[in-house]
Amino acid sequence: MKKPLLSFLLGIFLCLNSQAQENYFFPGETFDPAIPSPSEFLGYKIGEWHTRYDLIVKYFETLDELSDRAELKVIGYTHELRPKIILTIASEENMGKLEEIRLKQLQLADPRQSMPDVSSMPAIIHQGYGVHGNEPSSAEAAMLTAYWLLASQSELAQELKANAIVHIDPTVNPDGRDRHSHWANTNKGFPPVADPLDREHNEVWPGGRTNHYWFDLNRDWLPLAHPETQAKIAWYHTWYPNVTTDFHEMGTNSTYFFEPTKPYGSENPVVPRKNYDDINVRFAKYFSKYLDEIGSLYWSKEVFDNSYPGYGSTYPDIHGGLGLVFEQASSRGHVQDSQRGEIKFEFTIRNHVRSSLATMEAALDNKNFMHEYLREFFETAVNEGSKDAAKNYVFGDEFDESRSRLFVQLLLDHKIKVYENESDLNLGDYSFKKGKSWIVPTSQPQYRMVRTMFEEVTEFADSVFYDASTWTMAHTYGMPFGKSAGVKLGAEVTDNSPADFEFPTDKAYAYLIDWSDYYAPKMLYNLQEAGVHVEIVNRPFTSQTQKGPVDFAAGTLMIPTGFQKLSEDNLKDVLKNLSKSTHQQVYATQTGLNLKGIDLGSNLVGAVTEPKVIMVVGDGVSSYEAGEIWYLLDSQVGMPITKVNSDQMGRVNLFDYNTLILPAGNYNSFPESVLNHLKDWTQRGGTIIAMKSASLYLNQKGIIKETPVEQGESTDPEELPFADRSAFEGAKEVGGSIYMARMDLTHPITYGYRREQLPVYRNNSIFMQPSQNKYLTPIRYTENPLLGGYISDSNLELIKKSASIIISPVGRGRVINFYDSPNFRGTxxxxxxxxxxxxxxxxxMD
Structure with a gap:
């Protein structure tokens, strides 16, 4: 009889616990006892522990099972195979006609269709939580918000279910959340420790903010590099919510932030003024009311950026909805001291719950207004696009089909209409070939996203940026493009898959693979892994192939059939399979005697060494940049890379590798023994790829000897008001902008490129003079390099005198110095x- 008694007492305890919780978060409200609260389901009060993501999913599954007013949908999976979920809540009547409601919402967003009666349409509300894994209060708030909406007996909850469709995404970044939750829970004290120095409040590198590959997913709504955001954007375009929330945390000594953000300086240039001047102001009144009721301090109209279109709070603004960012002072654990006393986890959760409820009430009260704005947004987009002097953007790289199709896919994923180009065109400095280029008209509903993809902006209302100051996606893809006032549209692109190449059937003296295509490196790595001997031709040539005479550029891969361990048939099978999987054209030639240029046995042809790569990660290293490199090699090349923590470098024998990557970071923690080993390995033939500040470190330690650009005399005034310090000093930073660089196409680092000019991305203030060796600065900036983004006049002059890439010989080895960001954000x-x-x-290279 003891077990039933124990269970009975435990049930009473949990019930009382739950009631106390409900009174804290929802004072004075009554709830449907058939719907368990989060604390009843989990067995602990919300805020006592950081809830694991699998338990959040289980709770949402339980709500789905218990209520006909809730429906759970898996929209995708993370890198670590955690499900990405959306819980939809509405009245039973509306749940029964969910598809009809969705199609009407899409009708609103399409000016070609008739305007539906918005008075009969429910508000579409999307509550998004937890894009940063170590900003954990929002996911807990998501569970409480779902519980309140389903179980509360309040009039507002009933009205919302009857007149709104609410979609709840509890955690945009499940992988990062679980990384942080595990840290906070395993380092929790009993009682919890509020001292900010305690281990619980200081995660080890890389922390839980980012996803599996250490990417900030709040920047990925535009690039769509990762499955979490790809799934989210695909879902978003099936609903076009009227309101989308984006819940965050900030420093412990702050209070609470809600929109509007800083006027003009923090706003996106393509978003209509109505969004900022009217809609944001309407909603802000609700947020202040809900926070006033519980005495929480807050602020708005400052700092937080809404300009970059890849934010979860900005992307909806460019799609006819209202995106809302909320920032809560973080406990970074269960409790932490702040300037106002102890900040408890449950307190941070409550503020986000209040804003969640306020958002839903505001969206309900402004339902018809927001529906009409959605239609107005896309109607005005079409009208503005039709008046744009650039009636069409034409783009495409005739030498790199894969990269061109990757860009086409990005446009299609953002629902931008793309058409085939059926004629040869010359626009500006570029020529566009029929069948190898595409057209994007400006007169279309997604005109504002078209601007986002192609527009170059260099004038700004402010000179201080929270994040990148430019995002022209055509430049990020290195995509030649031009404007055309009149061009005939071909067929609309609905299938972006390329046709397979025909594989040569005759016996070959050698096989040739052009290095111009984006996936040529993937082909090369897989050939080497399969045991194929590959050589590189270091000069241009013309060869007779199965397709007749073909001109090949320097960097072409050559596979001689006479120097292979594989049999002729096995070699053919490997080449044929890889040609299909990487979409690379394989050419066959019957002779090593070329029609033009060097022959295939020239001394300017040599074996390609298989890479054995190690990268330093851990304390001091930029996790963002290390993650970009890791992700590039994993996702685009399929090449495993050894990642070694900076404090373990003393155990590494570099002679087991031929390439060492040093991402940007602080390497002063390297002991003298590691530095000496690194010097010796490099002098004996090793290759170091040094990114930005890592290059400075090698320069300071005398491993390389490059020269900084001399700074001019300061033109700063002798005195300024103290209040101006942030704006004045911030304007000196290079916060993320795009420049045109000029390349030496004969240098191996530029193999695969056919044009001398290339857009590059810079987000640092390291300015190095070109090498004293006139052959070893293969990439420099053009005379007038700025393509997009903000930079001060003085910094622009320094960039003009700087190198983008320098090769520094070190004995028989070398350091390849990157001063820009070639892999920025995976895009x-x-x-x-x-x-x-x-x-x-x-x-x-040296």
Whole structure:
């Protein structure tokens, strides 16, 4: 009889616990006892522990099972195979006609269709939580919000179910959340420790903010590099919510932030003023009311950025809805001291719950207004696009089909209409070939996203940026493009898959693979892994192939059939399979005697060494940049890379590798023994790829000897008001902008490129003079390099005198110095090849 008694007492305890919780978060409200509260389900009060993501999913599954007013949908999976879920809540009547409601909402967003009666349409509300894994209060708030909406007996909850469709995404970044939750829970004290120095409040590198590959997913709504955001955007375009929330945390000593953000300086240039001047102001009154009721301090109209279109709170603004960012002072654990006393986890959760409820009430009260704005947004987009002097953007790289199709896919994923180009065109400095280029008209509903993809902006209302100051996606893909006032549209692109190449059937003296295509490095790595001997031709040539005479550029891969361990048939099978999987054209030639240029047995042809790569990660290293490199090699090349913590470098024998990658970071913690080993290994033939501040470190330690650009005399005034310090000093930073660089196309680091000019991305203030060796600065900036983004006049002059890439010989080895960001956010497809060339051809660069 003891067990039933124990269970009975435990049930009473949990019930009382739950009631106390409900009174704290929802004072005075009554709830449907058939719906368990989060604390009843989990067995602990919300805020006592950081809830694991699998338990959040289980709770939402339980709500789905218990209520006909809730429906759970899996929209995708993370890198670590955690499900991405959306819980939809509405009245039973509306749940029964969910598809009809969804199609009407899409009708609103399509000006070609008739305007539906918005008075009969429910508000579409999307509550998004937890894009940063170590900002954990929002996911707990998501569970409480779902519980309140389903179980509360309040009039507002009933009205919302009857007149709104609420979609709840409890955690945009499940992988990062679980990384942080595990840290906070395993380091929790009993009682919890509020001292900010305690281990619980200080995660080890890389922390839980980012996803599996250490990417900030709050920047990925535009690039769509990762499955979490790809699934989210695909879902978003099936609903076009009227309101989308984006819940965050900030420093412990702050209070609470809600929109509007800083006027003009923090706003996106393509978003209508009505969004900022009217809609944001309407909603802000609700947020202040809900926080006033519980005495929480808050602020608005400052700092937080809404300009970059890849934010979860900005992307909806460019799609006819209202995106809302909320920032809560973080306990970074269960309790932490602040300037106002102890900040408890449950307190941070409550503020986000209040804003969640306020958002839903505001959206309900402004339901018809927001529906009409959605239609107005897309109607005005079409009208503005039809008046744009650039009636069409034409783009395409005739030498790199894969990269061109990757860009086409990005446009299609953002629902931008793309058409085939059926004629040869010359626009500005570029020529566009029929069948190898595409057209994007400006007169279309997604005109504002078209601007986002192609527009170059260099004038701004402010000179201080929270994040990147430019995002022209055509440049990130290195995509040639031009404007045309009149061009005939071909067929609309609905299938972006390329046709397979025909594989040569005759016996070959050698096989040839052009290095121009984006996936040529993937082909090369897989060939080497399969045991195929590959050589590189270091000069242009013309060869007779199964397709007749073909001109090949320097960097072409050559596979001689007479120097292979594989049999002829096995070699053919490997080449044929890889040609299909990487979409690379394989050419066959019957002779080593070329029609033009060097022959295939020339001394200017040599074996490609298989890369053995190690990268330093851990304390002091930029996790963002290390993650970009890791992700590039994993996702685009399929090449495993050894990642070693900076404090373990003393155990590494570098002679087991031929390439060392040093992402940007602080390497002063390297002991003298590690530094000496690194010097010796490099002098004996090793290749170091040094990114930005890592290059400075090698320079300071005398491993390389490059020269900084001399700074001019300061023009700063002798005195300024103290209040101006942030704006004045911030304007000196290079916060993320795009420049045109000029390339030496004969250098191995530029193999695969056919044009001398290439857009590059810079987000640092390291300015190095070109090498004293006139052959070893393969990439410099053009005379007038700025393509997009903000930079001060003085910094622009320094960039003009600077190098983008320098090769520094060190004995028989070398350091390849990158001063830009060739892999930024997984979206700089245009400069990835530079970095991959450094890996594959590094030993040929000096």
């Amino acid at each position: 700089w497809f245009g400069t990835n090849k530079l970095f991959l060339n450094a890996i594959f051809f590094g030993n040929q």
